[in-house]
Amino acid sequence: MIIAATLAIFVVMSMAIIRAIAGPTLYDRILAVNMFGTKTVLLISLLGFVMGRPEFLDIAIVYALINFISVIGVLRYSDSAIFKHNGEDIE
């Protein structure tokens, strides 16, 4: 059952990547990347149990913290010009 959950997490991560590439606004991309990071935390802990090495949980803790810092760090620039364009992309 752990392997089935791992496969489900892989499917969800690929869906998040599709939304992060195709997302019409900048916020969709940030949301998809945030979801991808959370699912990566779950994937690391599940893979640790699959391989029988629960030490992977330390890496999962660190990844959760890094994910939060990255999202807040991107949103720090939310009053810059590229965010002000009513959500549409500027290439």
Next chain:
Amino acid sequence: MDFLLNISSSLCLLIGSFLCISGGVGILRFPDFYSRMHAVGVTETLATTMILIGLMLQNPDALVVLKLILILLLTLFISPTASHALAKAAIQNNLRPKLDKRDNNEQVTSSNR
């Protein structure tokens, strides 16, 4: 007892996987940023909780369970905070919901800020 633990762990993992996949379908199919945010919120709290509880039931080691509880608490604190910051940034930069039936040119009033 061991059988019961296995059954409940598998059930938790199954519910968590189902919620994850439904949230993934939601982020692909929903029409709008704010409704997509709702779909992501489902996967980031309830599905994570279910999968981590399923993993806790698998392993009797106390240190591993402690680390899993730490991951669970971190996720439950962090992901609503990040979602709140993201939604606030979006609404401050005048990203209107598509499902909002009012006039789209109307600016966000200062009470929303």
